[in-house]
Amino acid sequence: MTPVAPSSRSAALHDERSSPVVAVDCNGADLGPAEVAAGAALAAQAGARVLLFGPARELGEPPAGVELVDAPVSIAKAPDPVLAVRSTPQASIVQAAAAVAQGRADALVCAGATGAALAAGMFNIKRARGIYRPALAIPLPVGGRDHRQVTLLDVGASADARSEHLVQFAFMGAALARTVLGLDTPRVGLLSNGEEDARGSALVLETHAELRQRTLDAPEGLDTFEFVGNVEGGDVVSGRADVIVTDGFTGNVALKLMEGVSQAMLGAIREAALSSPTAKLGGLLLRGALRGFRDEIDPEANGGAYLLGLRSLGVVPHGRFTRAGFAQAILRAQRGAREDIVAQTHAALERAGALRRSPVSTFASASTVDDDAASAASLRHAP
Numbered sequence: 001m002t003p004v005a006p007s008s009r010s011a012a013l014h015d016e017r018s019s020p021v022v023a024v025d026c027n028g029a030d031l032g033p034a035e036v037a038a039g040a041a042l043a044a045q046a047g048a049r050v051l052l053f054g055p056a057r058e059l060g061e062p063p064a065g066v067e068l069v070d071a072p073v074s075i076a077k078a079p080d081p082v083l084a085v086r087s088t089p090q091a092s093i094v095q096a097a098a099a100v101a102q103g104r105a106d107a108l109v110c111a112g113a114t115g116a117a118l119a120a121g122m123f124n125i126k127r128a129r130g131i132y133r134p135a136l137a138i139p140l141p142v143g144g145r146d147h148r149q150v151t152l153l154d155v156g157a158s159a160d161a162r163s164e165h166l167v168q169f170a171f172m173g174a175a176l177a178r179t180v181l182g183l184d185t186p187r188v189g190l191l192s193n194g195e196e197d198a199r200g201s202a203l204v205l206e207t208h209a210e211l212r213q214r215t216l217d218a219p220e221g222l223d224t225f226e227f228v229g230n231v232e233g234g235d236v237v238s239g240r241a242d243v244i245v246t247d248g249f250t251g252n253v254a255l256k257l258m259e260g261v262s263q264a265m266l267g268a269i270r271e272a273a274l275s276s277p278t279a280k281l282g283g284l285l286l287r288g289a290l291r292g293f294r295d296e297i298d299p300e301a302n303g304g305a306y307l308l309g310l311r312s313l314g315v316v317p318h319g320r321f322t323r324a325g326f327a328q329a330i331l332r333a334q335r336g337a338r339e340d341i342v343a344q345t346h347a348a349l350e351r352a353g354a355l356r357r358s359p360v361s362t363f364a365s366a367s368t369v370d371d372d373a374a375s376a377a378s379l380r381h382a383p
Contacts, residue, residue, distance in 0.1 A: 019048075019049050019334070020107060020338050021051055022048060022050050022106065022107050022108075022109055022330050022333045022337070023100050023107070024050055024096065024108075024110070024330060025054070025092045025111070025117075026040075026053060026054025026059070026071075027054055027055075027071075027073075027076055027092045027112065028076030028093070028112020028116070028319055029112060029319050029320075029321065029326070030320040031321075032058075034058060035322060035323050035326065036323075037054060037059045037062075037066075039321075039322075039324070039327040039330065040052050040327070041066060041323075042324070042326075043331050043334070044065030045065070047065075048065065048330050048334045050065060050066045050067070050330060051096070051099055052068050053092040053093075053099075054069075054070075054071055054092055055071070057072070069095065069099075071090070071092035071095050071096075073091045073092060075093060075094075075113075076093070076116055076319075078116060081113060081115035081118070081119045082115075082119050084116065084119075085123055091116075091120075096110060097120035097123075097124035100125050100312045101125050101126070106337040107312060107314065107333035107337040108121065108312065108313070108315070109304075109316075109317065109329050110314070111317050111329075114316060117316050118134060121134065121314050122310070125314070126310065127310060128310060128311050128346055129355070130349065130350070130355025130356045131168070131310075132168055132356055133158045133161065133165050133309060134158075134307060134310055135154040135157050135158070135169050135172055135173075135309055136153060136154055136306070137151050137155070137305060137306045138151070138153070138155050138302065138304070139151050139180065139181070139302060140152055140237070140258070141237075148239055149242075150237070150243070151176055151177050151181070152251055152254070153172065153173045153244075153245060153246075153251065153308070154247060154248040155248065155254075155255045156248045156252040156255075156305075157248050157307070158247065158248040159248050159249045160248075161247040161248065162203070163210055164210075166190070166203070166245055167207060167210050167211055167354070168355075170188050170190075170245045171225075171348070171352050172309065172345060172349065173188065173244075174243055175348035175349060176306065176308065176341065176345055177242050178348065179341055179345060179348075180336075180339075180341065181242070183242055185225060185226055186225045187225065187226045187228045187241045187243070188225045188226065188227050188228065188241060188244075189229065189235060189240060189241030190208055190211065190227075191204075191230075191232075191233070191244050191250060191251075191254070192204045194232065195231065195232060197229060203247070204230070207245075208229065208230060211227050212227060214227075225243070228240060231244055259299055299318060299321075300317075300321050300324050303315060303325065303328030303329035303330075303332035303333075304316050304317030304318060304325070304328075304329045304332065305317075306332075306336065306341070308342075311342065312342060313336045313337055314333075315333040
């Protein structure tokens with residue numbers, strides 16, 4: 001297969017040698033492969049270089065900046081993503097992840113089933129050294145004049161988690177907030193059902209104690225964060241914390257609840273603005289402000305979640321995104337690869353002593369195998 005030459009506009013925006021290549025799985029999106037391909041075309045117009053995996057018969061000739069690899073097989077709806085990834089090397093998501101692992105691409109974007117994306121990443125790109133579990137981290141708008149964001153993780157990579165996983169997620173989220181949002185000392189909160197230290201599940205209580213001790217013991221000047229303790233659901237958008245940590249099950253429920261409420265609220269505002277001639281006049285006066293508000297809370301504007309903890313960057317957009325959302329996901333992956341978010345995050349974890357130590361005994365080796373098996377089992381419950 002021969003890569004398609006970038007358009008003159010793409011060449012002008014980014015030098016061929018420095019512009020990362022993003023491998024994109026076309027299958028699994030709710031609106032079909034053609035919508036993802038259209039998003040790839042939009043991203044290419046903005047300077048991205050895309051290696052697109054999908055059904056060539058449905059997609060036709062790719063535009064400049066996009067190379068199409070014929071990969072019609074999809075495992076997005078497979079009931080067991082681990083088995084599907086291992087037994088279907090020709091699947092589009094497996095080929096896309098393999099392209100990143102082989103160095104043909106620098107980052108991965110895939111929509112549809114999160115479990116298949118995680119399994120393909122785990123078995124091809126592999127976990128980074130010292131990482132317990134990958135995590136999905138998504139920056140969410142908090143609002144206000146400064147347009148601040150809060151990073152929520154995990155939002156779906158691991159349905160089950162142990163305290164050491166959540167502790168590492170806290171350091172991963174803080175490192176991401178420093179790298180992407182430019183925060184020197186991010187404020188990290190632990191999602192619970194109350195602010196008091198004694199509130200929460202056994203997992204929350206154990207994690208809270210560990211995070212409190214880790215931040216107290218951190219040497220002065222070391223890359224770390226301010227642990228603000230437990231935060232409640234309302235604090236996800238209150239601005240009390242810059243990073244909020246939870247397990248993948250809880251985080252995914254919280255994320256989808258927020259998205260559902262925001263869409264219902266926009267619908268209610270639209271309905272109210274059309275309810276009477278006076279309301280329509282008011283709606284016209286507020287149109288600009290409301291459009292800005294809509295764009296700020298639109299999930300597609302962010303492009304999806306960062307998949308952290310692998311040796312290369314992944315971005316997982318919603319399967320229901322339109323071409324605009326997929327374009328943003330590809331551009332997010334491109335920027336993340338160019339800024340080397342993976343290396344920067346891993347270096348911050350290493351400086352903070354937050355990486356898992358290498359096994360030094362037979363028992364430790366067995367523990368590692370058990371954790372790998374638990375990770376694979378958790379993928380089967382990913383959304």
